[in-house]
Amino acid sequence: MDIIKPLLHLAFLVIFIGVSCESSALQGQSLDSQKAPKPNIILILADDLGFGDLSSAGHPSSSSPVLDRLASQGRFLTNSYVTSPICSPSRASLLTGRYQPRTGVYPGVFIPDNVFGLPHNETTLAEVLKGQGYRTSIIGKWHLGVGRNLEYLPTHHGFDEYLGIPYSHDMCPCLKCFPNNQPCFDTCWEEDVSCPLFSNASIVEQPADLTSLTTRYVDGALRFINRAAKDKKPFFLYLPFHQVHHPQFASRKFHGRSPRGRFGDALAELDWAVGEVMDFVRNLGIEKDTVVWFTSDNGPSLTRHDRGGCAGPLRCGKGTTWEGGVRVPTFVVWPGHIKPGRSHALCSTLEVVPTLARLAGASVGNLTLDGVDLMKVLLNPDAKSPREFLAMYPESPHPEDGPSAVYHGGFKAHFFTEGNDLSDADNYDPMCPSKHRKTRHDPPLLYDLLRDPGERYDLAGQTEYQSLLATMEDWRTSHMKAMTWMPPQTLKVDKFVQPCCTRSNCQPFPACCNCPRKDLEEEEEELGHQYGSGECGKEETNNIKKCSFF
Ligand SMILES: *[C@@H]1O[C@H](CO)[C@@H](O)[C@H](O)[C@H]1NC(C)=O
Ligand SMILES: *[C@@H]1O[C@H](CO)[C@@H](O)[C@H](O)[C@H]1NC(C)=O
Numbered sequence: 007m008d009i010i011k012p013l014l015h016l017a018f019l020v021i022f023i024g025v026s027c028e029s030s031a032l033q034g035q036s037l038d039s040q041k042a043p044k045p046n047i048i049l050i051l052a053d054d055l056g057f058g059d060l061s062s063a064g065h066p067s068s069s070s071p072v073l074d075r076l077a078s079q080g081r082f083l084t085n086s087y088v089t090s091p092i093c094s095p096s097r098a099s100l101l102t103g104r105y106q107p108r109t110g111v112y113p114g115v116f117i118p119d120n121v122f123g124l125p126h127n128e129t130t131l132a133e134v135l136k137g138q139g140y141r142t143s144i145i146g147k148w149h150l151g152v153g154r155n156l157e158y159l160p161t162h163h164g165f166d167e168y169l170g171i172p173y174s175h176d177m178c179p180c181l182k183c184f185p186n187n188q189p190c191f192d193t194c195w196e197e198d199v200s201c202p203l204f205s206n207a208s209i210v211e212q213p214a215d216l217t218s219l220t221t222r223y224v225d226g227a228l229r230f231i232n233r234a235a236k237d238k239k240p241f242f243l244y245l246p247f248h249q250v251h252h253p254q255f256a257s258r259k260f261h262g263r264s265p266r267g268r269f270g271d272a273l274a275e276l277d278w279a280v281g282e283v284m285d286f287v288r289n290l291g292i293e294k295d296t297v298v299w300f301t302s303d304n305g306p307s308l309t310r311h312d313r314g315g316c317a318g319p320l321r322c323g324k325g326t327t328w329e330g331g332v333r334v335p336t337f338v339v340w341p342g343h344i345k346p347g348r349s350h351a352l353c354s355t356l357e358v359v360p361t362l363a364r365l366a367g368a369s370v371g372n373l374t375l376d377g378v379d380l381m382k383v384l385l386n387p388d389a390k391s392p393r394e395f396l397a398m399y400p401e402s403p404h405p406e407d408g409p410s411a412v413y414h415g416g417f418k419a420h421f422f423t424e425g426n427d428l429s430d431a432d433n434y435d436p437m438c439p440s441k442h443r444k445t446r447h448d449p450p451l452l453y454d455l456l457r458d459p460g461e462r463y464d465l466a467g468q469t470e471y472q473s474l475l476a477t478m479e480d481w482r483t484s485h486m487k488a489m490t491w492m493p494p495q496t497l498k499v500d501k502f503v504q505p506c507c508t509r510s511n512c513q514p515f516p517a518c519c520n521c522p523r524k525d526l527e528e529e530e531e532e533l534g535h536q537y538g539s540g541e542c543g544k545e546e547t548n549n550i551k552k553c554s555f556f
């Protein structure tokens with residue numbers, strides 16, 4: 007009895023301190039956090055950000071001071087690749103450490119009509135880290151499925167919490183991208199439901215207001231970090247931003263500010279958002295306990311010409327397995343642990359799971375991974391890459407064709423090339439548009455990427471490269487033999503699985519699926535937009551789809 011009483015007092019004290027820390031920490035003051043034995047992890051994914059888009063990459067009119075500074079504070083990985091030149095398969099590999107034939111996330115990407123998503127027997131980074139006591143949250147674009155009963159949302163894949171639009175924000179009618187009633191600069195998917203904003207498994211706003219979206223994402227991120235830090239729990243925060251995918255959008259603070267136009271505005275808002283999160287981490291005093299991995303899901307979309315992204319010196323862009331489609335700006339920051347510098351080691355987003363799992367103390371020995379632990383490259387810029395070969399699959403991979411390209415020893419061999427209109431149907435380079443149909447190259451095209459990153463000078467005919475080519479062909483053959491193919495998951499569709507705030511079989515579909523925030527609704531009414539008459543909260547098809555407002 008005598009012992010319990012002081013303990014109760016202590017508990018009361020702890021609760022009291024906890025509460026007072028929350029409010030002060032939110033104001034950016036230091037929280038006296040104990041050194042977490044497991045580092046926090048923030049994985050930041052930009053959407054369609056090209057190799058040449060950041061100001062530090064040489065873009066003359068971009069402004070990305072936060073990302074530039076972050077990149078210079080960590081290990082910049084100059085030869086870092088995604089596994090796919092398009093969104094969903096690339097994201098599946100990032101979170102599972104596995105090539106997309108294994109996960110079945112192909113061909114193309116998930117659309118709002120898709121019945122399936124990332125298969126449940128895949129193990130995501132969030133699940134691995136959760137097993138090590140991490141709090142896990144995703145804020146932003148998931149794009150690995152929603153499902154008829156929302157069973158593919160991130161909360162069913164290891165994430166404790168979710169805030170975001172679950173797919174690309176052009177897969178819905180373009181309504182409002184800028185303040186001051188400025189229209190979106192694009193036509194989007196006008197026949198589909200308005201883009202839903204989910205909070206966990208509830209739609210809290212439909213259509214999502216893009217002009218306030220990034221601010222709300224930042225807010226959600228700071229709250230999550232603050233709660234975890236306060237509770238002294240290691241956390242994993244996955245931040246897949248919607249920027250700089252089309253239609254570009256920006257809040258009042260960034261709209262019309264960049265000399266690069268709307269793309270520049272969107273990039274500046276992304277840059278600001280990352281800065282807010284990093285400042286918060288610094289102010290909490292947990293910077294040295296926090297690893298930040300930044301990358302992009304694929305290369306730049308070039309289809310919208312001067313409103314598109316920039317691959318810098320690389321050939322073509324999104325949708326192709328040329329360098330512009332798959333080589334992305336990537337850096338890893340961990341102050342006090344990773345010394346600033348560049349590395350030219352071959353690496354990919356497949357490395358994220360094994361590297362971060364090991365840092366967190368998790369064993370991934372019973373998972374079939376395609377990635378390798380990259381830690382020694384992160385700690386030592388001169389370390390040899392543990393990755394010797396990388397396979398690159400096209401937008402629509404096929405078991406008989408296998409990977410379109412193979413990387414090895416600073417070289418890349420193209421066994422197939424195929425253009426894509428996301429690399430601009432009018433591109434001056436005949437290899438980029440979809441007019442360039444899938445073409446087998448025998449012998450493959452061979453490029454020396456260290457000397458010729460723009461893939462201009464094919465070396466395959468030169469005798470000195472024959473044994474290198476043979477090595478790459480042999481590896482490709484054994485890779486194809488060892489690969490297991492999950493059936494494609496992106497094919498089955500039903501338009502009534504689209505996320506609907508009111509109910510999925512309401513009339514007239516899809517306009518009835520709207521639960522705009524009241525202030526937004528009023529603003530849009532002034533604009534003359536027509537919304538459906540969905541009444542939030544009244545109609546619930548099941549206990550997970552319901553409407554509420556922030
Ligand atoms: C998941 O199940 C499918 C069969 O439905 C199988 O082909 C695949 O290999 C499984 N994946 C994992 C990671 O176990
Ligand atoms: C989402 O779920 C998590 C975990 O159950 C919970 O802590 C959080 O409060 C939820 N968020 C909202 C907005 O309901």
Ligand SMILES: *[C@@H]1O[C@H](CO)[C@@H](O)[C@H](O)[C@H]1NC(C)=O
Binds near residue numbers: 129368370371372
């Ligand atoms: C590995 O398998 C064991 C036994 O099935 C399981 O308990 C453990 O959680 C697995 N580890 C991971 C990292 O999935």
